[in-house]
Amino acid sequence: MSGGWLAVAGLGPGDAALVTPEVSEALDQATDVIGYIPYVARVAPQPGLRLHASDNRVEIDRAGHALRLAAEGARVVVVSSGDPGVFAMAAAVFEALEAGPPAWRDLDIRVLPGITAMLAASARAGAPLGHDFCAINLSDNLKPWPLIARRLALAAEADFAIAFYNPRSRARPDTLDAAFAILRAACGDDRPVLFARAVTTAEESLRIVSLSEAQGAMADMRTMVIVGSSRTRLIARDGAPILYTPRSA
Amino acid sequence: MSGGWLAVAGLGPGDAALVTPEVSEALDQATDVIGYIPYVARVAPQPGLRLHASDNRVEIDRAGHALRLAAEGARVVVVSSGDPGVFAMAAAVFEALEAGPPAWRDLDIRVLPGITAMLAASARAGAPLGHDFCAINLSDNLKPWPLIARRLALAAEADFAIAFYNPRSRARPDTLDAAFAILRAACGDDRPVLFARAVTTAEESLRIVSLSEAQGAMADMRTMVIVGSSRTRLIARDGAPILYTPRSA
Numbered sequence: 391m392s393g394g395w396l397a398v399a400g401l402g403p404g405d406a407a408l409v410t411p412e413v414s415e416a417l418d419q420a421t422d423v424i425g426y427i428p429y430v431a432r433v434a435p436q437p438g439l440r441l442h443a444s445d446n447r448v449e450i451d452r453a454g455h456a457l458r459l460a461a462e463g464a465r466v467v468v469v470s471s472g473d474p475g476v477f478a479m480a481a482a483v484f485e486a487l488e489a490g491p492p493a494w495r496d497l498d499i500r501v502l503p504g505i506t507a508m509l510a511a512s513a514r515a516g517a518p519l520g521h522d523f524c525a526i527n528l529s530d531n532l533k534p535w536p537l538i539a540r541r542l543a544l545a546a547e548a549d550f551a552i553a554f555y556n557p558r559s560r561a562r563p564d565t566l567d568a569a570f571a572i573l574r575a576a577c578g579d580d581r582p583v584l585f586a587r588a589v590t591t592a593e594e595s596l597r598i599v600s601l602s603e604a605q606g607a608m609a610d611m612r613t614m615v616i617v618g619s620s621r622t623r624l625i626a627r628d629g630a631p632i633l634y635t636p637r638s639a
Numbered sequence: 640m641s642g643g644w645l646a647v648a649g650l651g652p653g654d655a656a657l658v659t660p661e662v663s664e665a666l667d668q669a670t671d672v673i674g675y676i677p678y679v680a681r682v683a684p685q686p687g688l689r690l691h692a693s694d695n696r697v698e699i700d701r702a703g704h705a706l707r708l709a710a711e712g713a714r715v716v717v718v719s720s721g722d723p724g725v726f727a728m729a730a731a732v733f734e735a736l737e738a739g740p741p742a743w744r745d746l747d748i749r750v751l752p753g754i755t756a757m758l759a760a761s762a763r764a765g766a767p768l769g770h771d772f773c774a775i776n777l778s779d780n781l782k783p784w785p786l787i788a789r790r791l792a793l794a795a796e797a798d799f800a801i802a803f804y805n806p807r808s809r810a811r812p813d814t815l816d817a818a819f820a821i822l823r824a825a826c827g828d829d830r831p832v833l834f835a836r837a838v839t840t841a842e843e844s845l846r847i848v849s850l851s852e853a854q855g856a857m858a859d860m861r862t863m864v865i866v867g868s869s870r871t872r873l874i875a876r877d878g879a880p881i882l883y884t885p886r887s888a
Contacts, residue, residue: 407661410754415656449886475761477886481769484883488874495876501762503754505659505722512724513750520730522790524773524799532887541771541797548793550773625737627744634733637698637726638781 396460396497398480400473400504401432405590408505416467416502424456425469425479433469447531449479453486457494473506477527477555508553511586511614515596516625516632518584518616523551523635528558528565535565542569546576551622551635554615558606566606566615573617574601582624584616584633585609598624598633645709645746647729649722649753650681654839657754665716665751673705674718674728682718696780698728702735706743722755726776726804757802760835760863763845765874765881767833767865772800772884777807777814784814791818795825800871800884803864807855815855815864822866823850831873833865833882834858847873847882 397416402408417423422440423433430443444452452468460466470478480501487494512519524545530538545552552573557566573581579602587595587610597608601617609615618635625632646665651657666672671689672682679692693701701717709715719727729750736743761768773794779787794801801822806815822830828851836844836859846857850866858864867884874881 402659405661407664408659408752410651410657410659412654412656473758473762475758475766475768477769480762480766481883481886484765484769484874484881485885487881488872495874499881501766503657503758503762505752505754506758509722509724509752509755513722513729513752516733517724517729517750519724519774520726520733522773522775524771524794524797525768526771541799544793544797545773548773548790548797550790623737625733625744632733632736632748634730636734637730 394460394463394465394497396456396466396468396483396499397502398468398470398474398483398500399502400470400478400506401429402505403472403507403510403590404588408510408590410502410504413502413504419465420467421465422459423467423469424452429469429471449482450486453479453483454490456483457486457490457497460497461494470504471507473504474501475503476506476525507555507589507614508616510589511584511616514586514589514594515584515598517634518551518618518622519553520635521551521619521621521637523553525553525555527555528569529556530562530565539568539572542572543576546573549619551619552617556611557609557613557615559611564606566609570601570604570606577601577620582618582622582633585613586616587613589614596630598631643709643712643714643746645705645715645717645732645748646751647717647719647723647732647749648751649719649727649755650678651754652721652756652759652839653837657759657839659751659753662751662753668714669716670714671708672716672718673701678718678720698731699735702728702732703739705732706735706739706746709746710743719753720756722753723750724752725755725774756804756838756863757865759838760833760865763835763838763843764833764847765883767800767867767871767882767884768802769884770800770868770870770886772802774802774804776804777818778805779811779814788817788821791821792825795822798868800868801866805860806858806862806864808860813855815858819850819853819855826850826869831867831871831882834862835865836862838863845879847880
């Protein structure tokens, strides 16, 4: 093995001040960095560090590539935005590991957590996830829409605050509107909805509307959407309002 | 105001390598640090930095204290373990703000996210939160048990992986067993259950059992409990097994 290892690391939402020292140290020690193009672009080039940027939707190929390199003795960091364990590369790496050669199971593999998008978005707006909540990936690339629809209805019935990952893409322009329709039927029109785009980057924008006003077109691939529970409140003030869910509910 | 501000900051699960640079910088600039005794103990004393450690269950008093100091011009950091927005001090600060003097709404208040316990526990075990999941606070200090029980049954029906915060305390020795009983009735006996104690500290221990074997006594106040969804898998290997939930479900 000659010292190869694989770290699946979270780069956080965008701001370098939200990258943990643990992740920075792994990148300093790496020989190879692997990931989706815009995430690899966030890693500073260094002499002797190989950067392998690949397109979206090739997660399993990328995971297999990383495992092969580590098995050959490389020190590999697979980078994800946010946290690698939340709708990101860690699950893909373990899928590839389970399907791959038995020897891969002996590799030194670590997952290095990061600030996932819903926590960054929540912090910018206040504390909408301050009480029980759920996180749902709205992409139907990997699961059927009826399952998503059923899960949404149950989440509303349970009165969770709901964080939507991958709310909308060019290939799926309508899923977020369909989700809002399900929630309006279950919760009424009054829930606050946060659209938090490109949080902690120079392009950051926040918008809070009621569920009745919420439209899919208010989100894109860089947007995190959080729908409040029945207890979520807005505190009005001169600046942006504060969105939070009290601890008792 | 003379430059007072309030930052509600997450210290992560324990390891200093998981404290973000953003939080470290806020602590460097602070005049006052406020929080629960063991969290304030994680902040390095410095000349001129006032440390205000208080006992548990006084969150609203602590929040009011922090807001008053900031209104008087202090640079205040309220410290939480994990992420301040997840079952922690951010919601308490906004509750106090909403109930307090109108002038508090003009304060410079920021929430600085951290690595919350479920992400740290998930990373240590693999990626059990790799697909849709929910987070539930099992403490019934602030909500009635029937509400918790109903939410658990709906979460099981929705087939979420479930992360339990505050699973058990000396005052509530039985809530986790009651939760497991509800989940066994809804999901059967086979779900893997992760008990992740004191993750990233010297006292860290991980244990994975099936839902049929899971017992409340396997957890204490420092334990994060994660119950897998129907899709969550274990990869056997010579060392600790890997627990993960595939992306498609």
